[in-house]
Every structure is written in C-alpha cells, then in structure tokens.
Amino acid sequence: MGKLRLGHICEAAFWLILAAFLYVESFDFDRGIEIYKFGATGWPRALLLLLAVAAIGQLVYQFLAGDKSTSGTVGAASDDGAEEAARESGHSHLRWYVSAFCLLALPFLYMRAHDLAGLFLTLDKDGVHSVKLVAAPLLLVVYLFLARGNQVGAILTLPLFFAALLEDLGFYAMAPLFIVGITLLMGERRARWIALTVALIMGFMLLIFVSLLYVGLPTGNISPFYDLSHWLVTLLQ
C-alpha cells in the first residue's frame, strides 16, 4: 500500500465516482450541433477525463509520498490552518463524517418535507405550509439531539437550516435566531453579550440595507411570519 491511507483511497474514489456519474449524465444532452462537431458533450467529457487523470495522479503521488506537499506549489491551503485544525481535533474519522453528513441532511429534508408528505397526503397551498410548520420544529429537535455530539457539524448545518427556512419564514424573523444560534455554537454563554450582538447586527443590517438601500430581503410566505416582516419593512421604509 506504500504510504496510502484509507482517506487517500476514499478521496480518489470520490473524484472517480463523480467523474463517472457526470459522464453517465452527459448522455442526457448528447445531441449533435450542426456547426460544431464536438457537440455539447465534448468539453465536459474532456474535463471529466482530465479529472479522472488528476485523481489517479494524486493517488499515485500519495502512494509514493503520503501527505507531503509537492515541490513548486505555493500559498497552499494546507498553510491556512484548515488541515491542521481538522487533524488536531480528530475530525477526520469516518464516524465524525457520518454524523456531520446526517446533520447536513436535515435542512434538505425540510426543503423536501412537502414532497415526502405528498406521498401520503393530498396537499393544497395551506397544507404545504402546515407540513412545513410541523417539519421545522421536529427537524430542529433532531438537529439539537445530533448537534450535542458534533459541534462543528452543527455549525456547518445551522446556516443551511437558516437558508432553507428563509423562503417560508423570512429573514426578519429568522436572522435574530440565527445570530443567537451561531454565537452559542461558538461557545459564547453570556446572555447580555448575545442580546447586544443581536441588537447591533440587526440594527446595522436593517438600517443599511432596508432603510437606506431599499434591499427587499425575504419576507417569508407563511403567516404570521410574513405579516411580521411586512410590518417591519413598512415601518423602516
């Protein structure tokens, strides 16, 4: 196995599977273009071939040299501390990845909650909203349960949750909760400081973007969140 580790093989497998998947998908648009003999697939397939070559090249290099940097590369990502943090924290084990990806799946479950419910129920617009209002707290409970064992996974997931909820519940209602969540996950426990942070950040955002620049931030589409957003925007503008 030379200097290969399981992680190296997983990395190469990821790139090769991605290349194979995208190659198979390219048959969906494999149509000729009269004036261009390479068609719509020529360029992406060439890139996929190069991707596979580079993935194999990387594997061969890791077989020979392990985790060492190559000579001649500068400004390496490895120098910005990202790799070091992962290594020192023990966040590179398979169990950590599984737990992180379980957490990361939750926002996507929320986004598709109405489709899943639609398998069993006939849903109109109000029905979709009801499903989302039920799904949000349920998934949040699961999130809190999983987050206890994986703080970094929880930090990665919270912004995605926030983004998933923006469409339905709006920026104005969700942003304060998001600020509280992130500061707590970063280890801040002083309630007064957290409240001050929420007030300052929200004040800054509303003043600059809503009052001054008239940026229409997401207002949500489920009552009473939509009503709250609408009231706030009217007040500020």
Place this chain on the structure above:
Amino acid sequence: MDPFGNFITGTVTLFSDPLGILIFFGGVIGGMLFGAIPGVSMLTLAAILLPFTAHLSAEHGIMLFSVIYCTGVYGGAITAILFNIPGAPENAPTAFDGYPMTQKGQAGKAVGAAVMCSAIGGTVSAVIMMAATAPIANWAISAFGPPEIFALVFFGLAVAATVGAKTLWKGWLSILLGLLIAVVGMDPVGGIERYDFDMPYLLAGIHFIPTILGFFAVSEIFVQAEKKATGVYKAPKLSVNFPTLTELIAHKFAVFRSIVIGFFCGILPGIGATLAAFMGYNEAVRWSKDRSEFGKGKLEGVISSETANNAATGAAMIPLLALGLPGGALTAMMVGVFQMHDMEPGPLVFLNSPDLVWVVFAAMFFANLSILFVGFLETKTIINLLRIPFQFLAPLILLLATVGAYAVRGLVIDVVVMFIAGVAGFFLRRSGYSVAGIVLGLILGKIGEQTFAQAMQMLHFEWTGFYDRPIAAFLILAALLTVAGSIYSAFFKKERQ
C-alpha cells in the same frame, strides 16, 4: 483635441457638477466599504445600485460604476489580508501572503502595501487607458482572436494549478471542479441544457456570486469556527505599522512587472483582473530567488497581486468602451447601465458621447489616486474589526454574505447555493484543495469553452491551426512547458514537508 486636453475638460466637467462630485465620492467610499467589509463585495453594491442608475444620467451612472470598480477591487484586498476572505476573485492571490502577514502581526504592512500598489497600478493603468484606448483596443482585437484567448486561458490555468493547493494534483482537481461547475446550464454553441437535473434554477447555470461568497467567505468562517471549537483558534494580531518607502521601492521591479501583466490581461475581453492577479502573483514566485517564502507572509506576494488586479481595472474599460465587450461581472453591469439609457458601448460612444467617456476616464484616474488618501484613513478604521471577538464577527459576516448572495437576483436559492458552496469549500480546504483555484476555474470556464469552440470552428477543427498563429502557439507551448515542469517538480524534486 489631444488626450491631455480631453482629460482636463473631463476633470473640469466632473468637479464643476455638485451631483457629479457627490456621486464620485459616494462611489469611492461605497466601493471601498463594500469591498472591505467581509461577506459583501463591490458586486453586491453594484447589484443593489443598478436599478437606481435609471434615475441618473448615463454619464453619472457609468461614472459611479467605474469608480466603484476601481475602489472596490482595492477594498477586497483588505478582507483578504485581515480575514482570509477575498472581497472578489481578483483578490484571492492577495490572501496567500496577506493573511499569513496578519497572523504574524504585520497586517498594517500588508494593507499599506495594498493601498500603495493598488493606487499605483490603477493610476498608471488609467493614464495608459486615456492615452491610447483606440489603438490598444484595435491591437487587442486584431492580435487576440478566440485561439489566442483560449491559449491564454489555458496558460493562466496551468500557472494557477501550482498556486493555492497542497499538491499539483489537488491544484488541478480544484481548477477542474471550477470548470465543471461552469459547464452547468446552456452550452455556448447550441444552447443545449447541460446538468440541469430538471431544475429550472440550473438552466441559467450556477450563479458565480453566491458560489464565490460560499467558497471564500462562508468556508473561511467554518474553518475558523472549527479552530475555535477545537481550541486551536488564534486571534489575528492587530498592527497599524505601514510599510516604509524603502520597502516599497525595493519592490519596484515587481510593481512594474505586475502593471504590465495586469494591463495586458485587462485589455483582453473576458479575461479581466482575476487572471491578472493570479499571473502577477505567479510571476513574482517564478522570478523570486527564494520561492519557499511565498505563501508564508511575503510582502512581494501582496504587492504583485494587488498591483496587477488594479492595473487591470483601467485596461478593462478599453474593450468595454471601445468595442462593447465587458471583461468581467462589474463591466457587464456597466453594459446594463448603457442599455438603460438607450446607448450601446462601442466605437460610436467615442463619437457620440465624448463628454461621457472623458468624465469617466477622469473619474477613474482620481478614484485610483483617492485610494492613497481615503484608503489609509479607511484602513485605520477597518483594521479595528480585528478587535471584535470571532463569535460576534462570524454571525455578522454570515448575514452580510446572505444579503450579498440574495441581493443580486432576489432568489433564496442563491443563499442555499452559497451555503452549500461554503460547506463544500470547508471540506475541500481541510483536505488541501484550493478554493481560489475552484473560483478561477468557475470564472474562466465559460470564456474558455466559448473561445475553444470559436477557435476550433475558425481553424476548421484542425488542431495544428493553433501553431500557425504565433501568439497562440507561444502561449500553448508555455502552458505545456508549465504543466510538464510542474509534474517534473512534483515527482522528482525534493518535497516540502
């Protein structure tokens, strides 16, 4: 009238109009602030302001955008240096050495160098632009057809593969990933949808602004958050010691080289400041006697990148104004401003609206000069952001990025895409991949494929046709030599630990 006379006329027109003065200084300060606040960028400001320009005259609208362009490119360097979050793709190479300098307590020195070099690069470029827009545009368009531009993109990518990633292979994988993201959407020849997975959002391709915000800003927050959670986080050291004149003069050759590179890249439609910055940085590495110091906080890295990207701003106005070809996102928005006022940028602008052209040129010249004065004052304020504890700064940056991603098109899905890119960037960075490489691939992917297709059609699908064109042949050979040389270094030279 001669260019100097025109410049004087433009200057007088600019500074004799109170609304013009207000818009000029608004643009200077707005561009610097939006460039320098992590999470948003000059593009966010431009996208927010675009609808408002309908209420301004064409002269004021274009002038506002050109001023934002000059000062925003500089402002993006501040976030790159202080937070490792490049304000725009063209500031990515600045972070390679700028952020390590901040970690070593030399933030003031790095930012001071960025201020000086941005001003020098931008001002020289503006002067050349004023002196010779028409001949340079004509030369660029006659000497650089699709084969040459494709060859330059290939050369630029070959060069960039050795910058930013842990190994050469990871550099190429990063760039190829960016190129593949750029494939999503319609193909440039037949308009056939690719990799849309039946999602209407993907038909227009993945928008680059949320993707860039995700890879740069969000992934950096995640990386720092992991360090914070695991106790390896070190707060950056605050310093406001600017570089001495002697230090800057010692790098005069690097400044000159980067101006040439930046200007050359800027005049080529579709190439713009991003490739200029990467090539400026890479040439600094290539010419250096001690390459191993780059990426660890070398002042020359910041100087080369920042001079080159600001030198590209003036040059990028040449294809826009003379030929109607935008070189990047912000210049593309300027085309929108022209169209809102029933005008088309191109050779006729010089005949029909010489006042507009010279007011814009004068504004760009003074905007670059103002970087020197306003930039130093602003830096002393912005640098204090480093005093804010990370747990309070992180939600602010994430929310600013949310607004930055959303404001461009008013789509929540763009915010989701940004955070997905952030998570992907986090996992890729901790495995030694280069997010700067991904973003470069994403930016150059469309122009690369388009010029390749046009070149092959021009050359009747004969590959050897590239070698009948001296510039294309030279660039392709240089690219192949770069690839071969880097592979040789990777396998046969002594590895870095």
